[in-house]
Amino acid sequence: DNSSDGSSAAPKDCSSTEVFCIGLVTDTGSVDDKNFNQAAWEGVKALEGDGVQTKYIETKDAKDYANNLKQFTDQKYDAIVTVGFLMAEATVTAAKSNPNIKFIGVDQFQDDKATAPNVTGLIFPEANAGYAAGYMAGLMTKTNKLGIVLGAEIPPTQAYAKGYEQGSKASNPKSSVAKVYHPAGDNAFSDSPWGAGEAKKMLAQGADFIFGAGGGTGNGALGEAAKTSGAGSSIFCIGVDVDQWDTVPEAHPCLVTSAEKKLTKGTTDLLTQAKDGSIKGGNFVGDTGLAPFHDFDSKIPADVKTKVADIVKQLEDGTLKVA
Amino acid sequence: MTQTQSQAGETPGPRETLLEIEGLSKSFGTVHANQDVSLRVDRGEIVALLGENGAGKSTLVKQIFGLMTPDAGTITIKGDSSRIKDPKDAIRRGIGMVHQHFQLVPVMTVAENMMLGHETARGGLLDLDGARQMVRELSAKHNLSVDPDAEIEDLPVGTQQRVEILKALSRRVDLLILDEPTAVLTPQETDELLGVMKELAAGGTSIVFITHKLREVLAVADRCYVLRQGKVVGGVDDLSSTTTSDLASMMVGRDVVLRVDKAEATPGDTVLSIKGLQVKDDRGLPAVDGFDLDVRAGEIVGLAGVEGNGQRELVESIAGMRPSIGGSVRLGADDITKSNAHDTNNAGVGHIPEDREKHGIVGGWSIADNLVLNCYDEAPYAKGFVRDFGAVREHAVTLREEFDIRSPSVDVPAGSLSGGNKQKVVVAREMSARPRLLMAAQPTRGVDVGSIEFIHRRIVEARDAGAAVLLVSAELDEVLSLADRIAVIHGGKVVAEVAGKDADRTEIGRLMAGDTDSH
Amino acid sequence: MVDPDRPPAKDAPSPAPDAPASDAPAKAAPTVPVVAERGAPPPPTGLLGFLVRHQAIVVPLIAVVLAFAIGAILIRAQGFNPTYAYQRLFTHSFLTESGLLATLQKTTPLILVGLAVAIPLKVGLFNIGGQGQLMAGGIGAAWVGYAMRDLPAPLLVIVAVVVAVLFGAMWASIAALLKTTRGVHEVISTIMLNSIAVGIIDWLINGGPLSDPGQPFPASHAVPEAARLDPFGVIPWGLPVALILAVAVAWMLGRTTLGFELQTVGRNKFAAGYAGISTTRTTLIAMAMSGALAGLAGAFELLQIEPWRYQNGIAGSLGFDGITIALLARGNPLGTIPAAILVGAMRAGAPTLQFELGIRPEVVDVLLAITLLMVSLPVIAKWIFRRHTVKQTQLAGSWGA
Amino acid sequence: MPEMTWLQRNKIPAGTALVVLVAAYAFYFANPNIAVSMFSNAWFLAVPLVLGAMVGVIGERSGVVNIGIEGQMLVGAFAGFFAAAATQSVFIGVIAGALSGIAMGAFLAFTTVKGQLDQIIAGVVINIVATGITSFYYESGKTIPRGLPNFDVPLLSKIPLIGPVFFSDGPIALFALVIVIVLHFLLFKTRWGLRTRAVGEYPSAADTAGINVIALRLFNVTMAGTLAGIAGAYLSMEATSTFERGMSSGRGFLALAILIFGAWRPLRALAAALFFGFMSASASQLQASNVVNIPQQFINLLPYVLTLVVLAAAAGRVRAPGAVGQPFVKGD
Ligand SMILES: Nc1ncnc2c1ncn2[C@@H]1O[C@H](COP(=O)(O)OP(=O)(O)OP(=O)(O)O)[C@@H](O)[C@H]1O
Ligand SMILES: Nc1ncnc2c1ncn2[C@@H]1O[C@H](COP(=O)(O)OP(=O)(O)OP(=O)(O)O)[C@@H](O)[C@H]1O
Numbered sequence A: 001d002n003s004s005d006g007s008s009a010a011p012k013d014c015s016s017t018e019v020f021c022i023g024l025v026t027d028t029g030s031v032d033d034k035n036f037n038q039a040a041w042e043g044v045k046a047l048e049g050d051g052v053q054t055k056y057i058e059t060k061d062a063k064d065y066a067n068n069l070k071q072f073t074d075q076k077y078d079a080i081v082t083v084g085f086l087m088a089e090a091t092v093t094a095a096k097s098n099p100n101i102k103f104i105g106v107d108q109f110q111d112d113k114a115t116a117p118n119v120t121g122l123i124f125p126e127a128n129a130g131y132a133a134g135y136m137a138g139l140m141t142k143t144n145k146l147g148i149v150l151g152a153e154i155p156p157t158q159a160y161a162k163g164y165e166q167g168s169k170a171s172n173p174k175s176s177v178a179k180v181y182h183p184a185g186d187n188a189f190s191d192s193p194w195g196a197g198e199a200k201k202m203l204a205q206g207a208d209f210i211f212g213a214g215g216g217t218g219n220g221a222l223g224e225a226a227k228t229s230g231a232g233s234s235i236f237c238i239g240v241d242v243d244q245w246d247t248v249p250e251a252h253p254c255l256v257t258s259a260e261k262k263l264t265k266g267t268t269d270l271l272t273q274a275k276d277g278s279i280k281g282g283n284f285v286g287d288t289g290l291a292p293f294h295d296f297d298s299k300i301p302a303d304v305k306t307k308v309a310d311i312v313k314q315l316e317d318g319t320l321k322v323a
Numbered sequence B: 001m002t003q004t005q006s007q008a009g010e011t012p013g014p015r016e017t018l019l020e021i022e023g024l025s026k027s028f029g030t031v032h033a034n035q036d037v038s039l040r041v042d043r044g045e046i047v048a049l050l051g052e053n054g055a056g057k058s059t060l061v062k063q064i065f066g067l068m069t070p071d072a073g074t075i076t077i078k079g080d081s082s083r084i085k086d087p088k089d090a091i092r093r094g095i096g097m098v099h100q101h102f103q104l105v106p107v108m109t110v111a112e113n114m115m116l117g118h119e120t121a122r123g124g125l126l127d128l129d130g131a132r133q134m135v136r137e138l139s140a141k142h143n144l145s146v147d148p149d150a151e152i153e154d155l156p157v158g159t160q161q162r163v164e165i166l167k168a169l170s171r172r173v174d175l176l177i178l179d180e181p182t183a184v185l186t187p188q189e190t191d192e193l194l195g196v197m198k199e200l201a202a203g204g205t206s207i208v209f210i211t212h213k214l215r216e217v218l219a220v221a222d223r224c225y226v227l228r229q230g231k232v233v234g235g236v237d238d239l240s241s242t243t244t245s246d247l248a249s250m251m252v253g254r255d256v257v258l259r260v261d262k263a264e265a266t267p268g269d270t271v272l273s274i275k276g277l278q279v280k281d282d283r284g285l286p287a288v289d290g291f292d293l294d295v296r297a298g299e300i301v302g303l304a305g306v307e308g309n310g311q312r313e314l315v316e317s318i319a320g321m322r323p324s325i326g327g328s329v330r331l332g333a334d335d336i337t338k339s340n341a342h343d344t345n346n347a348g349v350g351h352i353p354e355d356r357e358k359h360g361i362v363g364g365w366s367i368a369d370n371l372v373l374n375c376y377d378e379a380p381y382a383k384g385f386v387r388d389f390g391a392v393r394e395h396a397v398t399l400r401e402e403f404d405i406r407s408p409s410v411d412v413p414a415g416s417l418s419g420g421n422k423q424k425v426v427v428a429r430e431m432s433a434r435p436r437l438l439m440a441a442q443p444t445r446g447v448d449v450g451s452i453e454f455i456h457r458r459i460v461e462a463r464d465a466g467a468a469v470l471l472v473s474a475e476l477d478e479v480l481s482l483a484d485r486i487a488v489i490h491g492g493k494v495v496a497e498v499a500g501k502d503a504d505r506t507e508i509g510r511l512m513a514g515d516t517d518s519h
Numbered sequence C: 001m002v003d004p005d006r007p008p009a010k011d012a013p014s015p016a017p018d019a020p021a022s023d024a025p026a027k028a029a030p031t032v033p034v035v036a037e038r039g040a041p042p043p044p045t046g047l048l049g050f051l052v053r054h055q056a057i058v059v060p061l062i063a064v065v066l067a068f069a070i071g072a073i074l075i076r077a078q079g080f081n082p083t084y085a086y087q088r089l090f091t092h093s094f095l096t097e098s099g100l101l102a103t104l105q106k107t108t109p110l111i112l113v114g115l116a117v118a119i120p121l122k123v124g125l126f127n128i129g130g131q132g133q134l135m136a137g138g139i140g141a142a143w144v145g146y147a148m149r150d151l152p153a154p155l156l157v158i159v160a161v162v163v164a165v166l167f168g169a170m171w172a173s174i175a176a177l178l179k180t181t182r183g184v185h186e187v188i189s190t191i192m193l194n195s196i197a198v199g200i201i202d203w204l205i206n207g208g209p210l211s212d213p214g215q216p217f218p219a220s221h222a223v224p225e226a227a228r229l230d231p232f233g234v235i236p237w238g239l240p241v242a243l244i245l246a247v248a249v250a251w252m253l254g255r256t257t258l259g260f261e262l263q264t265v266g267r268n269k270f271a272a273g274y275a276g277i278s279t280t281r282t283t284l285i286a287m288a289m290s291g292a293l294a295g296l297a298g299a300f301e302l303l304q305i306e307p308w309r310y311q312n313g314i315a316g317s318l319g320f321d322g323i324t325i326a327l328l329a330r331g332n333p334l335g336t337i338p339a340a341i342l343v344g345a346m347r348a349g350a351p352t353l354q355f356e357l358g359i360r361p362e363v364v365d366v367l368l369a370i371t372l373l374m375v376s377l378p379v380i381a382k383w384i385f386r387r388h389t390v391k392q393t394q395l396a397g398s399w400g401a
Numbered sequence D: 001m002p003e004m005t006w007l008q009r010n011k012i013p014a015g016t017a018l019v020v021l022v023a024a025y026a027f028y029f030a031n032p033n034i035a036v037s038m039f040s041n042a043w044f045l046a047v048p049l050v051l052g053a054m055v056g057v058i059g060e061r062s063g064v065v066n067i068g069i070e071g072q073m074l075v076g077a078f079a080g081f082f083a084a085a086a087t088q089s090v091f092i093g094v095i096a097g098a099l100s101g102i103a104m105g106a107f108l109a110f111t112t113v114k115g116q117l118d119q120i121i122a123g124v125v126i127n128i129v130a131t132g133i134t135s136f137y138y139e140s141g142k143t144i145p146r147g148l149p150n151f152d153v154p155l156l157s158k159i160p161l162i163g164p165v166f167f168s169d170g171p172i173a174l175f176a177l178v179i180v181i182v183l184h185f186l187l188f189k190t191r192w193g194l195r196t197r198a199v200g201e202y203p204s205a206a207d208t209a210g211i212n213v214i215a216l217r218l219f220n221v222t223m224a225g226t227l228a229g230i231a232g233a234y235l236s237m238e239a240t241s242t243f244e245r246g247m248s249s250g251r252g253f254l255a256l257a258i259l260i261f262g263a264w265r266p267l268r269a270l271a272a273a274l275f276f277g278f279m280s281a282s283a284s285q286l287q288a289s290n291v292v293n294i295p296q297q298f299i300n301l302l303p304y305v306l307t308l309v310v311l312a313a314a315a316g317r318v319r320a321p322g323a324v325g326q327p328f329v330k331g332d
């Protein structure tokens, strides 16, 4: 697929007011990564239509962030989405020299001291999503053993893990969580065979819930759980970031839900604000929660559903806070 | 065309022609290794091929064995003149070859090497027992003993050569090519081999025999061809009335003095003094074991011994290439027991190593660089740590002339030189430094008579100029003709010392074999 | 082959002196470079002669052109106009200010890591550890750059660079020591050391002693503003340094006694031992130099590119790119310069290709691979020069050492 | 010299193997569940390493360095997965993976053996091309029918510890185990093996013994590619049921290290891969069980550090096949 869907045919001049141009710069990943780059891009594409022109650049080298941003700023794009915390500084730098362009930094927490007024950080309380997932797993586990397979140890994965551990303890104090981070390195989020191996080991040691939280690495864990006999009846798995029912079909046999951060919606919301001029600098906290249960809707006990829904609500309205 | 052919054509007695070569040419770049070579070998004949280093002997036989394709000319074997595609094809036609450079896989056993290429298998499994049996039978038949289970790299070169010969004989051969098989053999081993050759010839096998040792030619060959600069320049059809000097002058194109002319030695102070030296070999076994020897200025001490009795380790240890574990080595007043190769060299030790390809030269460097291999960092070849190529080159041009190194220029890679010329590079380098002690290990191995004469003369000159010379050679003749004093080494120590002029060939041979008690 | 870095002989070689009393026909063969094939006629003169003599440059140039022609077919197969694509790619990389800066910023570390692979190759060592060594240098510079932030800026930069160089050298020396003392093959040890560097650095910046708690993600503190090496126009600081070092390495290898020692070990370590050159010492020196160069690359990546701190992705895949560069340059230190510029330009232009044409940036990798293939395939040279082809040395020969 | 028995010649490895086996069973009887899961994990991680190392063994034993294993594996994973997705047949996927491996093997073989391209360069080209094209032609959202299923080998899977670890896995894991043993046997006991070793060790000796060095190298290097392709298929269709960009994740380079660790011998490489796999399994076990309170980064370094420690302690230089890296040119 091409980057400039629907607009490359006759690109208009972005500096004119009749067209609203949105650019997206990915992390060192691709827009079809079944994960946050893809989710953010889908959020951008949702605005496509009359008077909106979109385009993306995939970053191949972390040192190209500034150059890639420059491609858009040079063309006077109206809004630029940058995906991933590694780009936080490059985004702010670009924002400072282009005060008329709105920047949206996905996963980029804006520190008052170091930000610019035209940057909005789209951040998510991943711990909340993890908490809800853990809470549900704690209720449903028969073996009281839960597993999390994570990518590299970075703040979002840490937050998911922390939430998951606390949530499961809250609903089931007898439960225990086995947690593994992938060794750091370029492949930490794309090593699905490693994730599968870890899930396999956890399952063999009695875990019946696998939370895969780490891009491809986590997906590997989900796939492994789905292959294990008992998947869907006594073995379950939980996806992460987006509704992985849509992105990891091989996990269908066990995928009860996903700990979701609603990236697509958050991106779309912020871009809509940018378009109508109501966007504010600082941080914008996106929604988190649990994805739909899809095929498992009928298999999950009703009391579990209500308890989980209650927790999600408490997390949303802030009555429940994850430490 | 040549003397040989015209005469051979007239010789009566219709013997089957086994090999006939006509108009063969082969060149490498600008080097014409073979030019219009024609020759013939009949069944059951031993034909010697003679020529200086680089004359094109190996190139010629490699083409017979399918290793190289001629540029022009035909090779006819038993009436079949189709192109010999590769060694496999040659083997199929009944050709066997012992190569100048060993063609044995070092990490495999004798039996494995023997079966390579014509393996027998039992139920998919290699029949190693069969191969061992074959080795035993062949070695019994030809009286060349080898252990089928020994790994090649652990064997002394003489034994490796035996394996090569047995390997060639392990297949049906009508024509056996032997390219300098005796270069690394002891006199006894050589005699054994010559015996085997005569036996084979009597049985109808034809043999092409390349050697630089003219004595051997006279001992076994029926006829000989002489190559010079890639051309057949002559030959002898009846060797019975020929002498070694005749052959030598045919090869070199001038008279060669085969006997070493030297004056009486006038030994001076002791230069090298070795006391109780102990050195281990590569496998960690004691090789030099309590070795004592003094060498004085102005004398040549020949160290005679069967290969594998610690000579290599002794020389390497003195040269600082191998640590000793006991005893001492002094050079004049300096203790060099613990010195490394660099310091030893600086202390005034010149060393012509036994294995010139491995230790003596760096094939990728030019001749000029090789000529300063161990003094590249000294003035005038370097100013501080910057090399001075002008000086290096000047040095090389001088030495090339002085030592008659035959090459297009001093800038060509040393690896492209013929064996004899490589040896001259080494000799030139080691002698030009005017060392106090010159160690020459097998200095004339594989070198043609002309060059041998030359190297011998230089060694004697070095002696006369006051150097102490330690000559290590498996070539008893060489030791006998050069040495002022002979030490016999056996089992890593000196078992006897005799004055050069009193030396008795058989007596020394007996001592070399370790026979000291019955004395 | 005689080393290409060496100056040609000043004077024509004197004709061979006559052998004593030899009646052999004149053996003063004409002086020609050793040629690969039999029966070569004397070297051609005129333009062809010029080309033959400079084939070390001519062949890669033709190969690059060929590679781009093949790449054009691929781009066309994707439905894009190759001429326009190449034009955009190189216009951006060389003719726009920001593009040229990006090209040169990428070229700088590539030259250095290319040298870091090329030097050990001369000694018969294959350094796959450039990545770990570069990371070690980067983290060293990040550490000192912050810890000594009160030093005056020029001094701080110097100290940070020196520490980076030492860290890189130290990391490489571990592999060298394991090799010389324990016989551990450098290919294994450098692969393992890469992973070990990644792990240790992750710990250091991810809540460990060097991490900046003010950052919401794993990162070290940034170096103070004064110590950041802003480019002079489009010339990054590191570039002249890298260029000088490439020349220095070429000089060292070709002209100094050390270079002779290193290459002698690489060509025949037994003869080196015989000549009194210590394999242990040369191995250590070569690896330390190699690590120092990679470490220096790490320092420049840290000090001259935003965000001026150590965080994931800083090292990219530069260590492995070093292998590509060294191979493109056929192990020749000066060759790393054009190789790095080519690769740097292609990488710098890749985002533009995607932005303006929508071609996926991976096309650049494929193009690079084809270039490497074309530059290295001996047949290309043979097609062009036939019998005048100069033989190439085999870099892979070092593997078994 | 008396002939030595197998045991006499292999005292140290055999002894080590025995000690390891005893320790493994002691662990098993102490805690069967954990032991089985950890050894299974070790083998699960080791499979692609072993297969990759076998590619290297065949290549280097024939005298050709293969640093393109990583790329060959990646292409195998890619081709296998997308062929399976297109045909909805995992079987066809595996075949496609193997065939793509052959194609990559043939590339290496013909460029280096025939074209005398430097072997390391050829490997690097393979790696770059593989990364490039597998990203370039990657399509999101493709799925394959369930990956290769696990099955129990009759009888063997009943053996305590060894059974569940080695004999109740998927077909490629079992294939890997078998191929190592077969290859060891072929290499050291058959005509092909003797010739291959000769060709990699001292090609001119093989040539003069009437062996077609070029043909044997071409054949071996090409066919070895199959194993790399199958290793890739393992990654995308047996270990997981998905393809990720860059999913070979450096396993090809690790395989290279395993090959050297294993001294260019199949069984020893298997042992080395299992060691490495077991160290990885131990690292994650330590992490998950929280028994030690040290940062996970250090725990995760275990396999790398211990590999170096073991190699340094074992000392003794292993020697690469003599002719590795050098092209064979007739008449030189
Ligand atoms: N492969 C080759 N490439 C280039 N030149 C070669 C090659 N082989 C041999 N030559 C050259 O051809 C000439 C003949 O070499 P050849 O080995 O046949 O000599 P030879 O008579 O066997 O000498 P020696 O007595 O030293 O063994 C020499 O000048 C040698 O340098
Ligand atoms: N179960 C095992 N686990 C690990 N390594 C093993 C095992 N069995 C054998 N090996 C390794 O494989 C090597 C060779 O196996 P094997 O003895 O079958 O071959 P071989 O042909 O007899 O070897 P050689 O003849 O060189 O002694 C042994 O040295 C040992 O290192």
Ligand SMILES: [Mg+2]
Pocket: B057, B058, B059, B100, B179
């Ligand atoms: Mg010869």
Ligand SMILES: [Mg+2]
Pocket: B307, B308, B311, B312, B354
């Ligand atoms: Mg000896």
